[in-house]
Amino acid sequence: MEHKYKNDTEQFCCGHSEKVYGNAAVKKQAEKHSAEDGHDHSGHNHDDGHNHGNAEGSLFKMFLLPILSLILLIAAIIMDNRVSQSWFTGTIRLAWYLVAYLIVGYAVIKDAIESIVKGEIFSEFLLMCIATIGAFSIGEYPEGVAVMLFYGVGEVFQTLAVSKARTNIKSLLDQRPDEVTILAEGKSKTIKAEDANIGDIIQLKPGEKLGLDGELLTDGASFNTAALTGESKPDTKAKGETVLAGMINLNVVAEVKVTTAYTDSKLSKILELVQNATSQKAPTELFIRKFAKIYTPIVVFLAAGICFLPYFFTDTYDFSSWLYRALVFLVISCPCALVISIPLGYFGGIGAASRNGILFKGSNFLDVMASVQNVVMDKTGTMTEGVFKVQETVFKPGFDKDEILKMVNAVEGQSSHPVATAIHEYVGAIDSSIKLEGTEEIAGHGLKTLIGGKELIAGNFKLMDKFGISYDVEPSSIVYTTIAVAFDKKFAGYITIADSIKEDSKQTIDLLHKLNIKVTMLSGDKSSVVKFVADKLGIDNSFGDLLPEDKVNKVKEIKAQSGTVAFVGDGVNDAPVVALSDAGIAMGGLGSDATIETADVVIQDDKPSKIPMAINIGKQTKKIVWQNITLAFVVKAVVLILGAGGLATMWEAVFADVGVSLLAILNAVRIQKMKF
Known part of the structure; x- marks a missing residue:
């Protein structure tokens, strides 16, 4: 399972090069670091300090090559500018810089060649190779090494950021003992x-x-x-x-x-x-991938134009000067900040949600939740505990109350509905002497069976109407959930059942209203009960006595009138509405497997307060992603213009590429630290 997860992670961050880490050496160290991160699968986590030491050792190895390259680069710059000597010239000087370059550049060159072999010619690795080798060709050795060095450092930080996001979710994979x-x-x-x-x-x-x-x-x-x-x-x-x-x-x-x-x-x-969450990409993420595939070759051709076209328009054309500008342009234009930080932002959002007991089935649903305008919810098991208790039993003269209750208990024993559980707890064990024949569940109404050749019907008052059973009770006058009972074609009486409201339901509605989200409650329960709960919680609209198809129609109406809809439910009959909504949210604790399977977001602990939390995580994720996009485009656009005009050097180019990448990554990682 861990192996599959690692592959999914690599795909998540592949960009246009299908590599999660741009540097093969860094990737190898990252995999080793992951293997030594201190988790075991026995169900116990032994932390005796040894794993901590291994993690620090792996971290040191990840930075070892960049540190060696940096030492050689600093020494070379000092000998070039600060120390008077005669030996650091010519071939020795070139060899020194080449060693410093290859220490961090070999893996990138290798990745560039592998990408070309796979048919992916225009990768960020190729951009780095062209720019740095070009710098060496015009004698700018320090800048050539610096570009590759800072690119390598940026890759290490990208690796650490991805590893952090991966670890947040990987902790879920270590929950079961082998x-x-x-x-x-x-x-x-x-x-x-x-x-x-x-x-x-x-x-x-x-x-x-x-x-x-x-x-x-x-x-x-x-x-x-x-x-x-x-x-x-x-x-x-x-x-x-x-x-x-x-x-x-x-x-x-x-x-x-x-x-x-x-x-x-x-x-x-x-x-x-x-594990499958990262396969469902957000529209922004998909756009950036497509953009990078088109953007990178355009940049290469523009760089070639910057280098050669001025020859035809200026009398003082200097190849080295224009080549340098083209190389600066290439370094600046590398799309690493976008390709890495945007998926990382979404992955961080999924990780932050998972840590809070909320599971997003894809990063695309983070975007959907961020734009939700309406939350439509079921009542039982969503805003209420779903734990019913019998309040009173009212039966007409001529019917043996105990016998009727035993029969109702027997027929309700065929159902897993919370109402059936309440009756079972009230009456006790099912009487095995009661034989049921032809038991039938009538969706949204109740149950019908034959006992001793006589028909027993138990359900709502609509079921009584359906079978033409007359009754002398006004259903709307009873606040609680009511189970009407008819035996041998005659109305026998009713049982009232109450469900308690979850302790954080009121807080949930208040938080949703603060987010300017309209809340509607739909339920198959009787309208008086639904209205009672809705009024108590401050819900905007409520509708009761709904069949599953009625819920579907109501959601269609809301979508047509008011925009994006998230539906929250837990029962099997909620699955069609969950599938219809823009974002289906399932209560994963008491919720049915069918609803959880259909849902886009699963709340593991059944707490309704996780609904506004999920929306907030979606909003924060989208905010961070767009901050990264804006940062990358603005900085790169400014430095690109300066570079093409000869006003920016390789050092500014390095900041525009690696610096912006690091800032974007740090910003993306921020969501994993947030409290919601």
């Missing part, structure tokens, strides 16, 4: 996590990470869920509750029954999302 302890026939044995089967019992000691999703068999245990949610706050689980791969057992020896295959675990899907 091995798990399985209990079989009263004995424990250690096997590879991927070889564990559904139904196996995992023994999890305090401090160990869970390798697969499962059901807790121990009476209770506390877990650190930071790997999945970004929150280190302990989460106490009771017997029978679901525990997920990546969670760390905090207190007792726990036993977990495996319920999901290794490759299908929640964390596996998260890792897959992160």
Whole structure:
């Protein structure tokens, strides 16, 4: 998995040369640095100082060649200008500068040749080679070495920046242990996590990470869920509750029954999302890549024009002078700042989001979230806890309340909806003597079945209308969620169920309003309940009693009237709306796999406050990317004009190229340090 991830990272930063690091020597050191970064895959991170020393050693090796070249360059400049001597001339002087040049330039020349062999003639490596070799050809040895030296230093800093972004996301890849302890026939044995089967019992000691999703068999245990949610706050689980791969057992020896295959675990899907995130490029990123492919050959031909065309228009044409201007032009025009810093900015945004428990499936969705004008959300499980409790049971005379509840419990046992769970918790274990026949779920309404040849219907009052069941209750007068029940073609009564609002829901709406974003709530729940929740939270518009297709139509209306829409949901019936919206956001904790699969952004801990955070991360990422674009174009344009007019030297050119690249990279890395 790590190998695949590394390849994805290289593709992310390839620019037009398909190289993540422009310098082969730097790349090699970076890979070694990554291999020695201190992570292990056992689920424990041993930090005894040894890894820290290895990282420092690798960092020193990365800078070793540029340092050697710099020492030789400084010594040569001192002998040229400050020390009176007779031996540092002619061949010796040229050889000295050549050694200083080749120390940092060999790998770049090699990369240029490899790019040409692949058919990519106009790369930044070729620009550097032409400019520096040209400088040597006209006797400007110090400047030729300096250009290549600073380019090499810039590549090292690019490598470090990419490595930093990579490490932020790579931490997710180290969350699962490679091995798990399985209990079989009263004995424990250690096997590879991927070889564990559904139904196996995992023994999890305090401090160990869970390798697969499962059901807790121990009476209770506390877990650190930071790997999945970004929150280190302990989460106490009771017997029978679901525990997920990546969670760390905090207190007792726990036993977990495996319920999901290794490759299908929640964390596996998260890792897959992160790994594939960089394949979905933002429009700005795609534009810069296309731009670089056209821009680089144009620059080469313009440089040739600067060198040779003045011959036809001036009587005092000096080849060396105009060649020098052309070389300056080439160095300035290298598109490294754009090719590296822009993808790095987006990658940093994905990393910053991941660190906060928000997963973007591509950098293009960072741009979409930055421009969101409307947030449309589901109610249950999104703004409310999705944990229902029965409030009251009202049944008409002539019906045995206990018997009706047992039958409703039996039919609701066919559903995984939170309402069904609430009824099950209220009534208790399902009565096995109740036999159901022809059970049918009616989308957006409820359930129908036959018990002893008589029809039982349980759902909303629309379901009663659908089957022509008359009732003497005014549904709008009941605030809570209501389950109406009919038995043997007669209305029997109803059950009311309430769901609590999440503690950060009000804060979420306030933050969205501060961002000038309009908020709409859509729900299949009854309108009175939806309006009650919406009014309490300050939501702009709310609509209840909606079927899945009604939600789709409402989102279409909002998109047509008000622009970019992000939809937030968690249920299977939300998947069509998530797919339709400009940015689909899924609650990844309680959310269904179908919705998570369809969504563009996944919130791992189900906290609605992560919605405005995701929007802010998108806005900050886009802001940094455009700052880099503006910086690169403005500085390069000014120095290009000065260089073509003979007013800028190689030193200004070096700043315009390497200096701007470094500034842009440092700016791009900034997002990884931000707090949202």
